[in-house]
Amino acid sequence: MKVGFVALIGRPNAGKSTLLNQIMKDKISIVSDKAQTTRNSIKAILSTEESQIIFIDTPGIHKPLHELGKQLNKTAVSAMDGVDIVYFLLDATKPFGSGDQFVLDLVKKEHIPIFLIFNKIDLLTREQMIVKLTELNETQLFSEIIPVSAINNDNVETLLKVTNSYLPEGEALYPTDMITEYPEQFFITEIIREQILISTSEEIPHSVAIVIDSFKEDKQSILIQASILVERDSQKSIIIGKQGQKIKAIGSGARVILEKRLGKPIYLDLIVKEEKNWRNSTQKLNAINKQNTGSNYDE
Numbered sequence: 339m340k341v342g343f344v345a346l347i348g349r350p351n352a353g354k355s356t357l358l359n360q361i362m363k364d365k366i367s368i369v370s371d372k373a374q375t376t377r378n379s380i381k382a383i384l385s386t387e388e389s390q391i392i393f394i395d396t397p398g399i400h401k402p403l404h405e406l407g408k409q410l411n412k413t414a415v416s417a418m419d420g421v422d423i424v425y426f427l428l429d430a431t432k433p434f435g436s437g438d439q440f441v442l443d444l445v446k447k448e449h450i451p452i453f454l455i456f457n458k459i460d461l462l463t464r465e466q467m468i469v470k471l472t473e474l475n476e477t478q479l480f481s482e483i484i485p486v487s488a489i490n491n492d493n494v495e496t497l498l499k500v501t502n503s504y505l506p507e508g509e510a511l512y513p514t515d516m517i518t519e520y521p522e523q524f525f526i527t528e529i530i531r532e533q534i535l536i537s538t539s540e541e542i543p544h545s546v547a548i549v550i551d552s553f554k555e556d557k558q559s560i561l562i563q564a565s566i567l568v569e570r571d572s573q574k575s576i577i578i579g580k581q582g583q584k585i586k587a588i589g590s591g592a593r594v595i596l597e598k599r600l601g602k603p604i605y606l607d608l609i610v611k612e613e614k615n616w617r618n619s620t621q622k623l624n625a626i627n628k629q630n631t632g633s634n635y636d637e
């Protein structure tokens with residue numbers, strides 16, 4: 339069978355996580371219209387009769403403003419270590435900018451086949467698409483150029499077929515029923531964070547981290563207590579909202595998704611805590627990440 343690793347790399351918002359979820363036909367990574375939604379490298383294992391492909395979703399590479407941003411970029415770059423293919427994702431609706439060039443230069447350094455994934459073609463006319471693809475093709479940098487609409491599942495099947503043809507023969511590396519590597523706890527924190535990304539704006543989505551304080555499961559139900567960490571006291575009241583309405587909406591939105599996934603009624607108890615400047619403290623970042631995923635950022 340064909341076995342190999344593929345890293346999804348690109349600027350924030352290019353649609354990496356949307357594509358990963360579409361490939362996996364499951365919600366593995368959270369998605370939002372805010373930049374820097376993904377904060378970890380997230381492995382998803384696609385096992386079929388003829389292949390096992392391990393896809394690695396990564397944080398969008400960007401100009402960092404905090405220690406967190408630096409860690410995100412490092413995480414994305416190190417996800418390319420030892421992979422067989424890099425999917426370099428571009429947002430087709432945006433001109434190829436200096437941010438894309440910066441990412442491309444990092445990808446080129448790895449000397450791995452690069453698939454240019456031209457995403458969001460649902461938002462272009464056919465003529466616009468042809469003009470842009472012709473320009474990109476002239477660079478001769480890419481092993482393949484594949485236009486897709488991750489959101490509409492357009493051309494994703496072809497992408498997978500072409501991917502298979504680049505992978506080496508081998509034995510399955512993971513059990514075929516294994517889909518991700520992270521513990522359930524990580525998924526829970528991400529789903530809560532996704533609700534915050536959806537319902538807040540400006541600095542808030544970026545200033546928030548989630549940690550699980552306790553997880554108690556019995557035959558009938560699951561009780562989850564989680565903290566929403568913010569950087570400043572003023573952010574606390576924004577997340578809580580008037581008469582606690584916002585935090586209630588965040589909790590019930592997350593609960594619906596988690597109940598579907600975990601298959602039981604869930605009681606979700608959320609509290610908001612101030613954790614001054616967590617985004618700029620390597621120690622705090624590592625502690626949060628370790629609690630949620632079992633490993634440090636810099637491991």
Ligand SMILES: Nc1nc2c(ncn2[C@@H]2O[C@H](COP(=O)(O)OP(=O)(O)OP(=O)(O)O)[C@@H](O)[C@H]2O)c(=O)[nH]1
Nearest residue numbers: 350351352353354355356370374375376398488489
């Ligand atoms: N119209 C359209 N929107 C898309 C498509 N793919 C993704 N999007 C939207 O683009 C936004 C960003 O998508 P994500 O998948 O979170 O992007 P990402 O590259 O993972 O972003 P980061 O995790 O921040 O690096 C979301 O609002 C998606 O719904 C697409 O094919 N078409």
Ligand SMILES: [Mg+2]
Nearest residue numbers: 354355375376
């Ligand atoms: Mg993402």
